[in-house]
Amino acid sequence: MRKEKVKRLLSLGLVVAMTVSMITGCGNSGADNSASTGDSSASSEASTEGEAAEAPAASGDVVKIGSLWPLTGGSATIGQQHADGAEAAIKEINANGGIKSMGGAQIQLVVADTETAADKASVACERLITDDKVSMVIGAYNSTCCISSSEVAQKYSVPYISQGGVATAVTDRGYDYVYRINNTATYDVLEMITALDTICEENNLDTLTYALVYENSDWGADNARIWKEAADERGWTCVLDEPVTNGQADMTSQVLKVKDSGADVLNVSFYTDDSIVFANALYANQVDLPWGVWSVGGGWQDAAFFEALDQEVYNYHFVQEDWDMCGVQNHEWIQEVAANCKDTYGYEMTSFFAQGWTAAYVAYYALEAAGTTDPEALRDAIKGIELYNDGEDRALLSGYSAIVFDEKNQNTFAGGATGGTIVQYQDGAAVPLYPAEHSVEGNTPILPIPSFSER
């Protein structure tokens, strides 16, 4: 009997431990942040009031903002960096006196996880709005998640600031509560195409053959479509168009196709996990691409990608970075934020961190301008935001030249020559190259890329 009791107690203990781990799980490295993978969303102590979790949207001193990112699944490391950036920004805002137009109200981030899945993103967004009573939602990195979760925000008439998702559908649906501050896929891809135009001109290339390998999602498919349209205009030839289901254990079959295609250029769109597997397979099979591997970002922008691979694997790759790589280092306050990022979160500041930061700041500016959490007033306040990058506005850590929304609620100053930078990895370091104004003197591309037999 005694033995049975002990076993029952042990079983009970295990169940309690499981429950506790499920409730407190899904956290991050920071001690003060947590998120949900499944059933619950948890409050982040970005505000100083831990007990404010039960408070309504703007009761007294606390205003809640939903911070919705992929914290598990294929984009987890990228999502975590966005969440970290948002958290760091809100900490700074609260430390500087909170929302002044609301009597110094503190902002509390309520962090939730999309699990890198569209259906989970919409459920998590609905929970943020109906259970946590957030006044606004920022998120959700993946295009599919931005689309599905903003659909919910629109339904409940809660302002939604989309950050990360580049698919055109995010702002093309005519929704008045959905705003996007980052660029669209069109800008990302055209930055690469424009750089290739320059390369063709400098090297007297009449035409190019290209291969497209991409994640079969809104994001990947949009990138491929835009690339194709632009390439068609230039008379380039598509020799491979390969959509891939995400979460692959091996990418050799796709790499063999690229090798077989004999393409001059390869354009890839993958998130971190697939990027690592694909880059490894590309290197292992010694696929020569004389005019480069061109990544639209995604995994190639994630610090985890570079930690996971030897530099020989990604050397010579071109990556479209979402910000002005050189400008980032020019301001003292940005260096301080970067140092703080390294100290608090343990990694060098990335564009993902900066974009999470910017999204949180835009939400704060809207609250400050509206002076209330009334959804309509907040929506109008976001619409009225006009930020121009003078190098000192802390909201523009992301390096955008401005944040001004057009009639579709799309920020039109986040892309093109004013936005991102094309870098090439040389000896393991990112060398900014295009556009010229984002490069520095002496930076030159290594082209054509030496074949594996010559390296």
Add this chain to the structure above:
Amino acid sequence: MNNILIAILHGLILGGAYSLIAVGLSVIFGVVRIINFSHGAMLMASAFAYYELFTRFNVDPFFAMFVIAPAFFIIGFLLQKVVIRPLLIRESASVLEPTSVMLFTIGLDYAICNLYLMIYTSRYKTLNTWSYKNYFRAFDNSFVTQYSRLIAFLLCFVVAFGLWFIINKTELGKRIRAVSQNRDAAALCGVDVHTTYGIAFGLGTAALAIAGAAMSSFYLVSPSVGNVFGTKSFMIVVLGGLGSIPGAIVGGMIFGLIEQVAAQFIPSTMASMLSFAVFLVVLILKPDGLLGRRKRK
């Protein structure tokens, strides 16, 4: 060398890794009749154990598995004895395949994943071991694969043979087979059913830990890594025949071959779909799986 032949070789190598991961699941089901939904989470847990040993003590996973696999045997044994046994006893009178245990393993999967997420965060980690960074090359560099994948392929046969030998050629195996055929009759003959279940569960978990050594050496380590292989393992085991060790090998090889070879002719997304289509067709034509034993009515 012809691309199709290269793809076949890659398919077999990948299939070997899939089989290695699935074979433990098959043993657990074959004996205890439990579908262990925490299979992916346990694989992930073993991968993190190798990660710790590699980053702290620089022990290669293929050496560390001689410690981790026995440790996981004990974990599996205790899990069965302490937690699953009471659930089994409670339901044994009414059903052969207890649903509460199945639900328990689903909960366990969530709990383990969240616990590891809490400890290690979602950041991807790789074990830059010798077998991860170096490549086996053959046929004038036409066929290239990481040594870790090659080792995984070989290990799949070693582990499968080991399990087959234990189950078919030893006294312990005789007890395991007796219990898997009819636990009540085995109990009447003096076999300690639940200790045998514990051993079978432990063997399955230890086999999984060996798979973890291979997986952590060729893939990524993160709390969500079980999702990549977990669902596929179930499909492989069902395709090959629940409880059949050779079935797990055949199922894994079929999946690997479809993914690698079919993708040479059709887009990768369609090749993934084809795996599911083959799975459905086999289940319709042969509900017990390719090498599964037909259940007696």
